[in-house]
Amino acid sequence: MAGDRRGWRVCLLGGAVFGVCMTGTTLPTPLYPLYQQKFGFSELTVTVVYAVYAFAVIGVLLLAGNASDAVGRRPVLQWGLGCAAASAVCFLLATGLGWLYAGRLLSGLSAGLFTGAATAYVMEAAPRAGDSRATFVATAVNMGGLGCGPLLAGVLAQYAPWPLYLPFAVHLALVACSSAVLLWLPETVRERRPLSTVRPQRPGVPAPVRPVFGPAATASFVGFALFGVFTSVSPAFLAESLQVTDHAVSGLVVALAFFASIGGQLTAGRVPVRRSLPLGCAGLLAGLALLAGALYGNLLALVVLSALTGGFGQGLAFRGALTAVGEASPEDRRAAVISTLFVVAYLGISVPVIGVGLLTGPMGLEGAGLVFIACMGALVVAAAAYLLRRPVPAAT
Known part of the structure; x- marks a missing residue:
């Protein structure tokens, strides 16, 4: 005890x-x-x-x-x-x-x-x-x-x-x-080796894992892309379009997305993986739709709802994705497959954000944001449709 x-x-x-x-x-x-x-x-x-x-x-x-x-x-x-x-x-x-x-x-x-x-x-x-x-x-x-x-x-x-x-x-x-x-x-690794023995990890997805990995990685990409947009350009949108110049409010709106993700992850632990992934995709889609409404109508309330809904969907989808990919992966390749999933997720937090920045000049922040939402929405709909046709198998 x-x-x-x-x-x-x-x-x-x-x-x-x-x-x-x-x-x-x-x-x-x-x-x-x-x-x-x-x-x-x-x-x-x-x-x-x-x-x-x-x-x-x-x-x-x-x-x-x-x-x-x-x-x-x-x-x-x-x-x-x-x-x-x-x-x-x-x-x-x-x-x-x-x-x-x-x-x-x-x-x-x-x-x-x-x-x-x-x-x-x-x-x-x-x-x-x-x-x-x-x-x-x-x-x-x-x-x-x-x-x-x-x-x-x-x-x-x-x-x-x-x-x-x-x-x-x-x-x-x-x-x-x-x-x-x-x-x-205390240290938790009992048998340690010299740093010279460390080799770069090569991401990889074995063929049997790919049917699960594809939709899981897509949902992870979209979820982290939503976080990327919130953390990089939402303060500018709040200041320029909504005249919200209070830095505490700006920080709180971004924080809500991450805190809502914790709630989504907690829920994912109580829901079977075959349900948590498509439900997470639905939450992401709802968050994207609310963000589109916020950009179009310049409404702070919709920005807050988008952060809460999208963050919850991200947590639900990402924990479901980690569980599904981990269970589907062979034990000797599990670390490499999960590393690949994280690489895809962090690409989501960077590449689309740069795209939004490139489009902001010719289209304005609202227009660039709507293009981003349309692209991410198409991705998450495709992932959800695939999961509905071919649900993640239950763990044995």
Whole structure:
């Protein structure tokens, strides 16, 4: 009993460190309009700055996603916190666009190092009987941290001095505390190997998994693309089209999407996978439709409903996708297949966002957003139609 309590304590502390790291990755979201005013760059540049983060995550997942299996979880997590601290310093020193690119690159490196290592750590630290709860802790602190970033930055930017500096100073202090906590936490990898034994992971999808992987990856792509648009361009839309200049409100709207995702993930744990994936697609489609209405009618209420509905659908679909792909994959290829799913998801958070930025110049933010919604809607409808015709088989 005492061992179980200690295991859960370690699990939750590891989750808290995970949340602190992920908070830093979305911290600049409500501050982009302020950076645009200060440095004078376009909406396309905002989306490119944002996408640099996603490409850095993808690079780490492909090149060093399995590093913690060899050298241990704690060293990789310390590297991740080091990158997070360096990212905060870049934003604190920012005197031009180059600093923002460097800060986002380092933030992506920290997230890429944490994504696999921290998830594995939280699950391994928990008592064996709590595996399913530990999985939820890992996914919840991931999305919760992503949601806390814009909320924290928005509140500090609106109600405290030094809006472009104080959020990163606070995060730097949280990272320092997390590093101290990590020194106390035990290592969960028993047999460690030198870093030289780590080899880049090659994404792959075995033929038997492809019927499940296709719709699961499509739903993941659309869900993360919706998050990408919310975190990169929604502050500009709120300010330009709805005259919402309160940074706290802007941060809260973005945070709601991530918090709603936690609710979707929790629901997915109680719904069979054959239902959670199509239901998640329906939630994503409803979120996209509400976002279209918000763009067309310039209505803040629809933006909020879109964040809640789309976020819930993303959580439902993504946890269902992870479960379906994991169950369908052969044990010796499971890690590679799941890594491939994450690569597709992070492509969703970057490529469509750049497309929106490119279209903003000739079409305006609303027009570019409607084109994005039409494309993502077509993808999610195709995935849902496939799942209705060929449901994911029940686990045996």
